[in-house]
Amino acid sequence: MTAATTVLKPDTSSSYDVAAIRADFPALSLEINGYPHAFLDSGASAQKPNQVLERMDQAYRSEYANVHRGAYTLSQLATDNYENARSTVAKFMNAKTPDEIIFTRNVTAAINLVAHSYGREFLSAGDEIIISHMEHHANIVPWQLLRDAIGIEIKVAPVDDAGNFLMDEFEKLLNPKTKLVAITQVSNVLGTIVPIKEVVRLAHDQDAHVLIDGAQGIVHEGVDVQDLDADFYAFTGHKLYGPTGIGVLWGKLDLLNKMPPYQGGGDMIENVTFEKTTYRDAPARFEAGTPPIVEAVGLAAAIDYVSIIGLTNIAAHEQSLLAYANDKLATIEGLTIIGQADNKAGIISFMLGDIHSHDIGTIIDARGVAVRAGHHCAQPLMDRYGVAATARASFGLYSNKSDIDQLVDALNYVKEIFG
């Protein structure tokens, strides 16, 4: 019994068979309130393909036991699956070694891990860190907790009215006190793609470390961590068509091995006596307790799935949808798009006159359309644009033009109701 990790070649052909892709996602063929399901909330969490669901089902049914513990067949198989998943992730990100891949619960947990472990070891009172105005609360609050605990300072790199990251302004914030830059690759609200390679270069010139929140970036752009040369990169499985309950922290191995454990428990120790405990190296040091075993297998299946289609093809598909949606939405009088950066991923935040996004969300749901309404866990960014909430449509690899047409019709229905 071996669980083969299929090595599949990316499809580089130009035809993108969105109908075939949609057939892999059971949730997309649901009928919602009598309408076809127009799911436009992949930015919050993506739907799952059969390939992931079936792989996880099989892992629970016939390949399941705890990992790293038993000498018996299933435990060995589960351990192999789990470690193969780590290798799949490593390859996907082009990490030097799978040892640089730490499985966490989600991207939030990954960032908190860095804030606790790296933060308390490498940072001290008076040090500065830089985040951007576009950060998700997950990349703000852990640093505020650290600030309150050890007295670091948090600087905020601004964006312009269109949502472009202002590299000049960022550069001005960098100084010898800057120890860490923690920044998102793609804004979950504005869709802005941040030129993170340039951010890394400038930060490294000042000997500052860099953490990239890749929650949205991994889906819309992917990453080659060796080429990027950041110090940490974090993402979450559920936005990448994988299961909930699993995230990834990548870090440079020598840095990870200088960091103290975040949580203590089983699996992360070398030797325990009541007087002194020694810890294993990364990744085990940071994976205390029973890990998300089947979730890792599911994540690997999702990565295989995405890799077959090819990230470049997915990005091109999303770009064509973005252009289509921009045109269609422009026909709706009173609709304004928040976030018009030059380089954008498939995420569109918008306002419809003075109609609140919650009213929009409720009404278009009656027409089978799912969008996110609210502050998108980015309240400082909402304040920056003087809005309390927006509606947000975000695309996945399965989104199609009908989804957008249905959205446009539903928005006209909203206007009809509000008169």
Added chain:
Amino acid sequence: MEDDIRELYQEVILDHGKNPRNFRHPEDATCEANGNNPLCGDRLTVFVKVGEDESIEDAAFEGRGCAISVASASMMTDIVRGKKVVEVDALFDTFHKMCMGEEIGETPAEFEDDLDKLMVLSGVKQFPMRVKCATLAWHTMNAAVHGDSAASTE
């Protein structure tokens, strides 16, 4: 579903949402509280002037929110004026049940008109995610008159 939508977004609600009554900050308010719906970022401040005899002489609000929460605040500030705090407590209790789709039981005759008016908001019971929008203003007023400075729907 579309019938439910029409029921929720009735003319009266849309009107109160667009032209909220008592949308102001009275200088002589004796108490106020901030209401916050952390899920959607809606924020209201409710101002109340409570007289010597525990009756509400004035109620008003400011803030921003969806059509449902603004309409609810607008209607509420109209309805509670002239009532005793204890009466308003009872009215809130009944209104809350109405929004949850619960049995409201016998209602005192003097509340009948008010409950008739508030009935237009009961459409939220078909939309569990929106019940908080309809009740935010009431939670906030409740906090104000009972001496809390803040209310949250969480």
